[in-house]
Amino acid sequence: MKDSLKSLEVADWPEPPYDDPKAIQGEITGVHNSKTQRGLSSRHVQFLALGGCIGTGLFGGSGQASAVDGWSWVGVLKPRPFITPFQPYGAYYVMGFVSLLAITNVYTIFFPGSFTASNFLVSYIVFVIFFVLYFRHKFYYKTPWMTKVSELDIFSGKDEIDRLEEEEIEPQPRNLARATIELLTGSSRLFSSFFPASTSSPNLLFFNAWKLIHCLHFKQIMMSSIMRTRAPISRLACRIPSSSTRSMGTYATFKVPQINNEPNKHYIPGTPDRKGLEEALAKYKQQGPLSVPLVVAGKELKGYESFTQSNPATHAPVATYSNASKADVQSAIDSALAARKSWADTPFAERASIFLKAADLIATKYRYDIMALTMHGQGKNAWQAEIDSAAELCDFFRFGVKYAEELYAQQPSHNASGVWNRLEYRPLEGFVYAISPFNFTAIGGNLAGAPALMGNVVIWKPSPSAIASNWLVHQILLEAGLPKDVIQFVPGDAAEVTETVLESRDFSALHFTGSTDVFRMLYGKISQGVADGKYRSYPRIVGETGGKNFHLVHKSADVRNAAVQTVRGAFEFQGQKCSATSRAYIASSIAEDFAQQVVAEVKKINVGEPSVFTNFCGPVIHEASFNKLSGVIEEAKNDPELELLVGGTYDSSKGWYIQPTVYRTSNPDHPLLSRELFGPVLVIHSYNDATDADFTKICDKIDSTSTYALTGSIFAQDRAAVQLADEALRNAAGNFYINCKSTGAVVGQQPFGGARASGTNDKAGSANLMSRFVSLRSIKEEYVPTYTVAYPSNAN
Secondary structure, eight states, X not given: OHHHHHTOOGGGSOOOOTXXXXXXXXXXXXXXXXXXXXXXXXXXXXXXXXXXXXXXXXTTTOHHHHHHHHHTTTTOBSSOOOOOSSTTHHHHHHHHHHHHHHHHTTGXXXXXXXXXXXXXXXXXXXXXXXXXXXXXXXXXHTOOSSOOGGGSOOXXXXXXXXXXXXXXXXXXOOSHHHHHXXXXXXXXXXXXXHSOSOOOSHHHHXXXXXXXXXXXXXXXXXXXXXXXXXXXXXXXXXXXXXXXXXXXXXXXXXXXXXXXOOOOOOOOTTSHHHHHHHHHHHHHHHHOOEEEOEEEXXXXXXXXXXXXXXXXXXXXXXXXXXXXXXXXXXXXXHHHHHHHHHHHTSOHXXXXXXXXXXXXXXXXXXXXXXXXXXXXXXXXXXXXXXXXXXXXXXXXXXHHHHHHHHHHHOOOSOOOTTEEEEEEEEEOSSEEEEEOOSSOHHHHHHHHHXXXXXXXEEEEEOOGGGHHHHXXXXXXXXXTTOOTTTEEEOOOOHHHHHHHHHTOTTEEEEEEESOHHHHHHHHHHXXXXXXXXXXXXXXXXXXXXXXXXXXXXXXXXXXXXXXXXXXXXXXXXXXXXXXXXXEEEEETTTHHHHHHHHHHHHHHOOBSOTTSTTOSBOOOSSHHHHHHHHHHHHHHTTOTTOEEEEOOOEEOSSSOEEOOEEEEESOTTOGGGTSOOOSSXXXXXXXXXSSHHHHHHHHHHHHHHOSXXXXXXXXXXXXXXXXXXXXXXXXXXXXXXXXXXXXXXXXXXXXXXOEETTBOOOOBTSHHHHHTTEEEEEEXXXXXXXXXXXXXXXXX
């Protein structure tokens, strides 16, 4: 019987209508054989409810009376209750042992001076009631006195339950009967009623045991009904729901909580936030480098060769890690694809709750930790780490949920009569490859997190220079409830990992932030794969690269504001933001005043280790960046078209330090006005501002000088100048700012991204980005049948 039951799946059972009057015919005897339209014994349920009310309301704490009420249902069924193995000997032992206890449990009433008729009657009257009911049932219904062991159902379904627990599949009640079973057998209060604290009377112990059998009899009634309609018995056994198995989104349309930007903390001396961050910095500095594994198939692995992420400010190790081999990458892909269906089928409310919880973990429990690792590992000062790894990462996760909800809500606005049209936003068919940069911890979390939120599985290759902080982001997501196979954390050699990924037929999207050259190379390889018919679908390509971002200062500008904003835009995080200001065009009539104020502010900047809070600038990220920038400074010494205004020095003895440097040139076509440097180097050009035509001309020059189009700013109090620049520079920047610096886009306020060589401009921090990781399906359902082939126009 066990094998025959296990061989059946839900789909193998017949699908009679729930109102089949023969659903449980023959399973309930006599008066109880009246059924509801759903095939449930109506009188049985009514009588059981009545007995429960009487037992609770009338008798209260009287165990004897309630026990009699419970025993009244023994013998209702023809089918036998489930039993365990080792039968019938186990049953003989239990019945004998319980009977012995029942007879002797209150033997003290026979002691001299203790015997009373009332005590004797209360203690032993139940035996008389039992035998009357038992023999009456046997004689009246002529049921056998003993059932052969071979005829008993000894399959409990426990192995199936264990499998369901491992897979975390929660069977949902499909009808009233099944729901009743789960209510009865899943409640701890039910079992506590069988074994009350006080068992001073033998009838309590005796009848509580039989009461348990009665419950199993009632369960058999229900299960027989369901077995004939829908599902195999093995799927209906009682179990307590797993805490990790939820059905969010199944019975309601949930609304995402109100989403707001994470408030910034300022780490003022003497505040708890300052103390907490200082303690986190000291902790990671003292404990030595983190040991960061790669995560493949949900397992933490380490390769044969170890690599080190160093603190760019001190050269001290921050983390050690292993690079994934080709086999590791392929295993990660296979694991992700195996998890794809389960994750894609997870209700949106469940996915959303994971990312909302992750955001709260970042904002509270891990705020100082993730900031400390960003400061140590990527060279950011406290403020830059705050607005990146704490605030912006929280914003990406929270607003991502909001934008996903808005996207799912976009449905066809018109339905013809008798038709329902709807749109489905499916995860991509395959996996997403996320390549994240060193300069923003938040970007790393979003590159992997945004596709995952939309139901995709992700291969995440973090930057070698951001291993520690990115690893913590991954751990936070897992703690928040993200299934371990959804995002595979795969540090590795860029070429080796990418080669394996792009060879996979299931590669469905690239989510990239990095250099323009690398992005172009990847774009070309993907295009070639498409041309060769390598991929299942046309892969989505989402990328944000670099920029040669500008400040345009009109003669009507507030010079002080323009100068301060330019210094911040150029030298925050050592000019290593994609949006950093690297060229400035100043009206000649205010150029000298502007230059003097810029130089004065730059000279005030402290450069050094980010853990020293008074330092505004830290190091550049690594030796390669240091060598490139120091080389530019050396070349500039021999360039007659460049005038050094401030800075121009560097030092690598303790860390990769480049002093904030400002050059001025009279040549609007100088190479440093078009070449991306990605460091603390600013070039200023003053333009003729005698006429409005001169302003138009410089706008055209800005637009045509660089191949990039990421960010730019106009500083002017003259509204006509603002309007002219806005129109003339429409395509020169994906993010355009008026009277503020070119950096600092905030999720939910300024969606970020640029075109031309700066990327695909899909706007991180917007619903548009989320839409890139879904594939729409249109669904049309007609309610009115069609019976004629010809159309009216076909008539004679």
